[in-house]
Each structure stands twice: as structure tokens, then as C-alpha cells.
Amino acid sequence: MEVSSVQKLCEYLISCATQRCRMTQHYCRLAVVVVVLKYDRHPSLRISVSDTGIGSSLEEFNCLKYTTLTYPASTENWDGMMSLTTTRINDNEIYHYSLNLNETSSTRLTKLPSNSKNGTNFSGTEVTFFTSGIALKELKCFINKILVLKIQNIAIELVVDNGGPSRSHCEQILKANECAASSESNIERLISGFEDYVLKHGNILDDKCVSCSSSGCPLKVGSGTVCTPEHKKNTGMVLEAVVIISEILEATTSQCCCTGYDTRTEVLYFEDFSPSEITQGSLNALSIINWAAYGLKLKGITEKDGYGLMEWDNLAPNVHIGIVLHYYHEGEIMMPSDMKKARAGKSITGKAVKLALTDLKQKNSGVLLSTRAKKICSTYAPDLARTVAGLVVSSCDTKFQEECLSVLGLKIDQVEKAEDVENRIKAMIVSVIERNDTTNPKRGSREAASYLFEENCSLEPADFLDEEYCQEEEEE
Known part of the structure; x- marks a missing residue:
């Protein structure tokens, strides 16, 4: 070496x-x-x-x-x-x-x-x-x-x-870090360590940033682990990925914060429990992920001083994304001079990162919505809610109104204006879209979608997706 x-x-x-x-x-x-x-x-x-x-x-x-x-x-x-x-x-x-x-x-x-x-x-x-x-x-x-x-x-x-x-x-x-014996797995310790790293803004602070830790916005965390199949040549290899989204409330952004929130993501990379320069295979994997499925637009990715540096086109100024990758040989402990030539490639890296993104998305409603889901929520959901609410409120049939409001979880004496009904319907539509905004929808391959009301619709979930969208997602 x-x-x-x-x-x-x-x-x-x-x-x-x-x-x-x-x-x-x-x-x-x-x-x-x-x-x-x-x-x-x-x-x-x-x-x-x-x-x-x-x-x-x-x-x-x-x-x-x-x-x-x-x-x-x-x-x-x-x-x-x-x-x-x-x-x-x-x-x-x-x-x-x-x-x-x-x-x-x-x-x-x-x-x-x-x-x-x-x-x-x-x-x-x-x-x-x-x-x-x-x-x-x-x-x-x-x-x-x-x-x-x-x-x-x-x-x-x-x-x-x-x-x-x-x-x-x-x-x-x-100072010497805590190192008591723990029953936590490698990925659980990696999540905890990366959370501390993010709250300290990496190497800028020794203590947690007051602006971030007291902002009232907890870190949004997702993780994914991929092991190589046993029939593969490099058996026993594991890649762990953790993605963290941190956000500062608008009320606290005026305070001094050393994070320098910008449109870039620093990708930390480890091999066999040691910091390492990120591999070209991992960089390639990050560059070809369908980020639009998570509502993100990647502007570019480069390597700088061993880090992967990702830049986004549509990230809010008060939001930051952190990514860490750890690639190791399960059950083996090797010195840096003996580490094997086999390194993380596109396939294993891409799978682990997408698992982490999906995990984060499932744990945090409304986060990492796809570009398509965002468009539906902002453009179509309000119009649909307004139309349905208008039909209910303008009806002269009191019984019909009571039944409709009951389905919405409302009582007729609770409704003061049409906007109350409209907002309730819109919230239900958005909630269903968020729950069913999968990153790879395929006909007949996922569980039945949630419906707005108690009565199940006879249509299959995939029937709500246009053919062009399905084809685009399947090509990923």
C-alpha cells in the first residue's frame, strides 16, 4: 500500500x-x-x-x-x-x-x-x-x-x-466516545452515529448545533441493507446505507447555524469499518437512481477529497440531505493492507440507497413524494375536492348530505361553510396519494391501494395509473 x-x-x-x-x-x-x-x-x-x-x-x-x-x-x-x-x-x-x-x-x-x-x-x-x-x-x-x-x-x-x-x-x-457493550446491530449504530454527525454538522462543531437540535424538526431517517446472494462469488458482503433529511424551521433560519445549508449532499463512504474514498461504482449508482421518484432532481455528482458530492436542483434552502454508505465483509476483520479487491458496485449500492429512501418515505408521510404525486396533490386534488364538495353542499337532499358528510367523518351541524367539506376531502385525497406513492408501481405486483371512503372501489390500484407512467417506472 x-x-x-x-x-x-x-x-x-x-x-x-x-x-x-x-x-x-x-x-x-x-x-x-x-x-x-x-x-x-x-x-x-x-x-x-x-x-x-x-x-x-x-x-x-x-x-x-x-x-x-x-x-x-x-x-x-x-x-x-x-x-x-x-x-x-x-x-x-x-x-x-x-x-x-x-x-x-x-x-x-x-x-x-x-x-x-x-x-x-x-x-x-x-x-x-x-x-x-x-x-x-x-x-x-x-x-x-x-x-x-x-x-x-x-x-x-x-x-x-x-x-x-x-x-x-x-x-x-x-473525548473518548462511549463504547459500552451494546446489543444494537451494525446498522443501528450507524444510524445513531450518523444522526450525531448531522446534528454536529460533520466536523464543524464538537457539540450539537443549538439552532438545529432545538428547531422542533426531528431528523427524518431511512436505512437499507443489502447482502450479496450466497451463490455469488463475493459471498458474505454487506452494504448498509443511511439517508437523513434535516430541516430547520423558518423561524430559526435567521439564527447563527454553522451547517451552511445549501444544495449539496456529502456522501460518506466506509469500507470494513474504516473511512475510505468512495468508489466509482458507487458514484455511478447514485447518478442513475430515479431521483424523480422521490421528488428530487439531481444536478450533478462528483468526487472531492474521497467524498461523493451530490448537488440538487430543487432542494429547499432550509433542507439538507445526508447519505452514508458502509461496505464490509460479514464475519471478517481485515487490516487495511489486506482488504479485498472486490468493492461495492452499482447494483448493490443502488439497491441499498433506494431501500433507505423508501424506508424514510414510509416513515414520514408527505416526505420524498414523487414528482408526479406532488403535481397531483398541488394541481388536481384541490380541483377534485372543490367539485365534490360543491355537489354535496349544493344538494337539496338533506339525507344525501348527511350520508356524504358521515363518510367524511363530519356531522351536518359541524359544517359552517363549503370550505370545511372541501378541505376534508382534499386532505383525504392527499393522504391516499401519499400512502400509495410507491417508487416502482407495476400492475398486479403490489397490495391493494387505500381508498378514500369505506366502500372499496372495484377498480384495481394500477388502473388509476396511466400506461405511460407505468412504463416509465418499470424502465428504472
């Missing part, structure tokens, strides 16, 4: 430490400590990545290649040297090594004198090196993304020591 910057090297080391902690299946602590050693134009830093996982097998460093950035703006200053301390639970000693990533594999690793564990049982690894080429903001961003997964039994923290004789110079940038 080739690493082209100190920043990427830190991310690789943190990913490896995360996997070592997962392998223990017990409570673990992962700490990233950055110590500023001197002050000048480019301060010298000591970076330490430590974990209480199973201990390093050293193979993960043998394949690691470091390439210094060559562009003029680079501030990297590192000789490729690292020190490694590691031990496994059954080892009697703590082993020390010196590594030079600029050397060939046969000379890069030098074993140093070890220390006795004196009969104690513990395991862990610590990697330390000195450099000047790292951005704490980007490092915090990477760790924040790991926290989205809420990996069970792992506490993660980032500490920056600005030097000096007292601990007052030490700043805990990210």
Missing part, C-alpha cells in the same frame, strides 16, 4: 489500530496524541497512535510504502523513521522496533531490545514518529468519520499537547 503524505500515513495507522481493537472483541482504547515540540514557521510534531488491541503482526508495515509529496506547497518534513512498540496477550515480552519506510522491505525493520512483561497480561501497539507535515483539522475530520460507525467497545480520543511544563497546555480535542 502506497501512502503519499504524512496525513494519509496517520489515517492508515489509525485504521490499522481500529481493526486491531475490533479483533479483540473486548473493550479497547485508541488514542492519537500530537505533541508540539517547538515553535517556528512549521512546528515539529511528535505523533503517537496507540491502541489496546491484539498487537501488531508487523506484516501491515512490510507492504507500506511512503512517498513524499513533491509539489511546492508541501510542508512535509519527515525522514520515514518510525518507532513501534507492540505485544500480544500471550507474549512474555514487550517488543520494540525501528522502521524506515524509505528503505527496502529487507532493511526497513530493525528489532531493538525488548522488555519483560513481568507476568502481566495485556496487549497493544504504539507507533510514534516525528514530522511537521500534518493538519490537525483534517486529522480530526478523519477521526470524526470513524465515530460515525460507533464501533462497539472502542473508545477513541485525540489529544494535542502544545508543550510546556503543565498539563494546561494539553487539549483533548476529541
